[in-house]
Amino acid sequence: MRSRQIRALLWELWARNRFSLAATVIGVPLLLLGAQQIVAVWPAFQVGYGLIKLLAIWSIAYLVMIFSYAEFSAKSLQTGFPRHVMKLPAPTWLLLATPLTVAVCTVYSLAIILTSLMVDQSMSGLDYCLFFLAAIVAMSWMQAINWGLNRTPIRAAIVVIVVLALTGAAMVSTLSISGGPIMPFGLALITLLLLALVGVSFAYWTLKRVRCGQTIGQTIFWSDFTVPGFAMRRLFRSPEKAQFWYEWRVFGSLLPLAALFFGALLFFAQFLPSAANDSINATAIVIGMFLYIATLAGFELGKSHVGASDRSMTGFWASRPLGSHQLAFAKVKVAGFSVALAWLLCFIPLVAAWWLTDHAIRLNQAWLVLRSLHGFEGALVTVFLAASVVPVLAWVLCGNSLAVGMIGNRRTKRTLAVAAVATIVTIGFAAYRLSLIENWTDVLLTHYPTVFAMLAVIVSVGFILLLRAFVRIAPWSSIRSRFVATLICAGLVLAATSLMDGLTHFPFGFLSLTIVLSLLSLYPWLLAPIALHNNRHL
């Protein structure tokens, strides 16, 4: 009787996510192995290998998300335990234990396989034990959050940060592959054990309560916040402000929360006591992640509901008495604020970690070197550039993917996706062909002004076409002030780059790059209204 129930539940778990499961569990290790072989033959592929490593780390987090066994309801905008499963005549512990056991085993095996592939050092018995405990912690807490604690992002974020910080501290300080013990083994083990136990019982408790129609969120945390009357009158004093508030409440927490997560990762990565290069690599990886998440968040922002797979507009949204450009601007503005806030949330932990570790000394030395090379102003500009190019890039990625995400027409989106894949494949192939003749990085280095100049021309033509399309749906005056604001932000980058001594060496290339970035940062203002207009009036 039980075994049949378990078999049925297992089948559902598998059938629900068969493609993503197969791709993660089988595909990612194979990809990693393949990449290692390529690097052995062709060292220039190191960059690609780094990206695949990034993907491997990401795939573990993805697996945890798949197995959190949640169903998203577009109506209530919440995830929860699948309703039809709750109605089955099976005890609650079985409903919890089945997905939890399978998930822990799968996540654990994948983590072990990937670690053994990526890390040269061998793992000790204690490491295996730590990994297992961490898998239980990750799964049980993720499930508890998805089933009952996710009623507001703030609550979920608090839980995630606390659990992540404790797990991260325990793991980093005891794993033999990450260096040496900072924390006594016993303390770390007890921390993890406690976290796992609390997580499992919490998941059980949540499920038990959800099954009889109660949510755990209200019992533990404070009740929901309502905007007080006087603030409401200020918030809603114009349609644009009201719409911005709406978008911010729905989507505003997406990117900052993800950034907080990566900020925390970045923070812990700085404590890994290994070669000095590693922390720089970790920073680079996290910045890559940040850009990637910004792109994903952009697609998410383009929807009318968080998490819904349906990208068509809801009647509530589409029937607001606002022009398409006003509706779109609210989203673009939210994207801008999100990127800025997220960047701060990523940047502050990084600086804090540097301050706490001996990087501060190393950074001081780097600063002195930079100053001696470029002078005080030049050095300042370099630091400024390094800090500002990333958010500008994140804004370009987020804003433009937002606009693409808003396109309701499947055919257009498919065409865009095919075009993007075709471009990447062509560039890759060209790079590969060039590398047969000579070192392709050299080709790019010597010819990049030409490449950027071509890019600048393409982007400018696109800009003019978009501007013409925009003026057909909304007046030019509606966008002027926004253009100016964005240009001032992008102009800071322009000033930085032109002051750089790069200008003296590669003036044309840097200028082209600046033009490309500035124009691309203006794109979302034009692209989003056009996409929304077409999606709104199908």
Place this chain on the structure above:
Amino acid sequence: MTHSLDRPVVVVNQLSRTFDQQPALSSVNMQAYPGQVYGIVGENGAGKTTLIKHLLGLYKAQSGTVRVFDKNPVKQPEAVLSNIGYLSEQPDMPAWMKISELINYTAAFYPGWDSSYAAELVAMFGLDTSLQVRNLSKGMRAQLGLVLAQAHRPRLLLLDEPSSGLDPNVRRDILSAIIRTVVDEGRSVIFSSHLLEEVERVSDHLMMLRKGQIMLSDPMEQVLSDHHRLTFKSSSPPPFLGQLDQVLRSEALGDEWQVDCYGPLEALRAHTQSAGIELLSHHRLSLNEIFLLRSRSLSQAAPSHA
């Protein structure tokens, strides 16, 4: 109260629409005037929602034109939507908002928002404004939707199957919202419904859609008074059947012949007398009967006023 001299609120001209080669609307015409209640009936998938979404500008006319307040809802969404109150069968209001927040938020978009009227409606429905939308029942959602659709006193109230699956109390609230809107001079209502009794009691004009085509679009009074069920003493079809404009059904019942048709009664009487056939009984059809008859008779008779 039909002001035929006034400019129509809604003009739809030869509107056609296909979804993946499937016709959803074909050559639909419609004119709604100020002060009119325009009822749209039809089976599921007949094109009612598609038509209403065209009026909102959520669909762009593939062929034909749509004008609301003499404006194109696709070109000027702001001007059109700010004068419309819209309520659909499943009002997709943001689940996370509280009622008070939702009302204040919506108020920001409509210059003519009447806060005291909104408060009056909320009190009338007995809604607790501190509740979140996700915790509301279906009936309460519909009532909240009515508050949002009415409080700016729109020139046009668009209701897309508002009463489906609701209890009699809320259905009553919806009907009284319709009546209250048209009682105010010059405001109009367009609504679609499956509940024919409701359509019959509040509509001035009836449009019946089937598979995207207009089966019937006439004043309600005419629809009710000119659908006849006649029983003749005759074992063969009456000879004048071919001369009648719209015969919806005719069949033999023993030695009697029953005919359902649409047209003025005087013309029918004249035909019967000249043919010398005895008319055994005559009675009018209810809207329910008309609907069933019209839905079935598509293959037998040509659609009217197409």
Place this chain on the structure above:
Amino acid sequence: MNLHLNHQDGTPVYQQIIQQVKHLVASGRLTPGQEIPPIRKLAEQLLINPNTVARAYRDLEQSGWVFKRRGAGTYIAERCSPLSNSEKNRILGERASALLAEAHQMNVPLAEVIDLLHQLHRDKHSPPEPNEDQP
């Protein structure tokens, strides 16, 4: 004014209003000179289209049952107008012809029907006695 509409049977709503107003007048529950509710109010009360109410009122006015005072409302007219007599004749005539058709079907001669009517009239206006006679 208390009206009960039946939306199930095929009788048009405006006719139901007309009949019920006439019935209320005939039974004395609406007296001449009494004001009846304005169109808007009645439409909101009965939840029907105001045009339907307007049409009923128009018909009632044309047949002399009610009259309008400019800018003041609609009032029940004086009762024994010739029009209202002809209306009575019409209503009774319909009933009588149905009764005669029924009698014809059952092979009951006209004289017996008239006797029956007389007897019923006597029963109604004399002290009641248990009589389950059904025509």
